[in-house]
Amino acid sequence: MDLAHTWRGEFTNAEVNALHAEAFGTEVFSDDVWDWRRLVTTHSLGWVTARDAHGLVGFVNVLWDGLTHAWLQDVMVARRLRHQGVGRTVVDAAVTNVRAAGCEWLHVDFTPDLAPFYLSACGFEPAQAGVLRL
Numbered sequence: 835m836d837l838a839h840t841w842r843g844e845f846t847n848a849e850v851n852a853l854h855a856e857a858f859g860t861e862v863f864s865d866d867v868w869d870w871r872r873l874v875t876t877h878s879l880g881w882v883t884a885r886d887a888h889g890l891v892g893f894v895n896v897l898w899d900g901l902t903h904a905w906l907q908d909v910m911v912a913r914r915l916r917h918q919g920v921g922r923t924v925v926d927a928a929v930t931n932v933r934a935a936g937c938e939w940l941h942v943d944f945t946p947d948l949a950p951f952y953l954s955a956c957g958f959e960p961a962q963a964g965v966l967r968l
Contacts, residue, residue, distance in 0.1 A: 835886065835915070835919075837884050837891070838884070839882055839884050839892075840882065840883050840885075841881075841931045842881060843882065843883030844883070845870070845871075845883050845890060847865040848865070850870040850890070850910075851864070851868055851870065853893055853910045853912060854908065854910055856912060856913055857909075857911060857912075858910070873895075878895055878896055878897055879897065879931075879932065879935055879937070880935075881895045881896060882896075884920060886915075890912075891911065891915050892910065892915070892920045892923070892924040893908065893909075893910045893924070894906055894908065894909045894910070894928050895908045896932055898937065901936075902936075902937055902938040903937065903940075903941065904932045904935075904940050904941070905940070905942065906925065906928060909921060909924065922956060929956075941963075942958055943963065943965070
């Protein structure tokens with residue numbers, strides 16, 4: 835599989851909105867509802883795009899506190915390429931660039947079914963955390 839991974843890679847809102855809908859089973863949001871370009875340039879340390887000959891097939895957004903902590907958000911892989919290592923390569927590219935930015939910690943939240951991916955394949959360690967639905 836020939837993929838190009840790019841830190842802070844170019845993308846269109848339409849591409850990410852379509853990939854998000856496929857990855858998370860949501861509707862395809864319009865640019866005025868979910869403006870990825872504005873969100874990542876305003877709030878993120880960076881993001882990783884993964885492309886093959888057909889277009890955008892992987893994406894992860896990396897939020898941060900501006901100094902030592904960063905968070906993976908919205909790890910997405912096209913359905914046709916799942917379970918082929920694309921998610922791992924996108925996360926690995928994020929880890930490399932977060933480390934290069936001087937962060938000391940990279941966090942990720944996930945549902946229990948994704949524990950083997952994040953803990954075994956990607957090397958994250960389990961940690962207690964909390965969430966409050968608002």
